[in-house]
Amino acid sequence: MSAPPNAATGALQVFPDKDTLVQxxxxxxxxLADSTLxxxxxxxxxxIALSGGGTPQALYTLMASPDYASRFPWARTQFFMVDDRFVPHSHADSNGGMLQxxxxxxxxVPPANIFLMPDSGAPAxxxxxxxxxxxxxxxxxxxATTDKAxxxxxxxxxxxxxGTDGHTASLFPGLSVLDNTTDWVAHCTPATAPHTRLTLTYPAIAASRHVIFLVAGASKQAVLGRILAQDTSLPSTHVTALRDLTWYLDQAVAPPPA
Structure with missing residues (x-):
């Protein structure tokens, strides 16, 4: 059985700037939505599971524009979250509130199709x-563990x-959640970032047909290079997918020519 697609071997799609990238x-x-349906x-x-961050926010703004919104199959799409800070959705740091x-x-989009992460109670x-x-x-x-299953x-x-430290979702370096192979969702508290978090685990992410990394800006170029070089100390390096894993990059973050 061949190894699943992973972050180090994912295809690179490079675009001149962030606007072209998100478009x-x-x-x-x-x-993908049309073909899947x-x-x-x-x-x-x-x-689809969505993430927070500055570049994704530009994507969501574009998706909400009238031209795009009129073409997307909202009624037949279910929206989930990759991770979120465990704060009220009204909090400025909430990914769920940002998406809303x-x-x-x-x-x-029908409200029944939106699945935000909980924002109250005990994190566990x-x-x-x-x-x-x-x-x-x-x-x-x-x-699922293989695309043919x-x-x-x-x-x-x-x-x-x-992140510049190699984290993805809320899978930060050094956290015990990196070793969680049984739960689909876990909580964690990074030492290097604010707030307790809820996050999909590696197994849940790996059960995705298409994993797409959206990355822009020169500040991420060094860590991207380490991931592509299979630096296993970085959490992002361990991400896999069922069918394909693709990097969507702007020119500023793309690896320099060999």
């Missing part, structure tokens, strides 16, 4: 609650980013 990715997401039948949802303001409040309970939500929404009791993917698309 290309928005069109790619639309194409065409293949899956009338009852099939397109399932920039995207969901501006497009015709909130993580279990969100895993239950994933199980109920998808109808899955186990995670009879078990469907948990997600069609998992949209990721990276």
């Amino acid at each position: 290309a990715l928005a069109e790619h997401l639309l194409a 065409a293949e899956g039948g009338a009852e099939r949802f397109f399932r 303001r920039l995207l969901f409040d501006k497009v015709p 309970d909130a993580a279990r609650t969100y895993e239950t939500t994933l199980r109920h929404a998808t109808g899955l009791t186990e995670l 009879t078990t469907p993917p948990l997600l069609d698309v998992c949209l990721m980013g990276i």
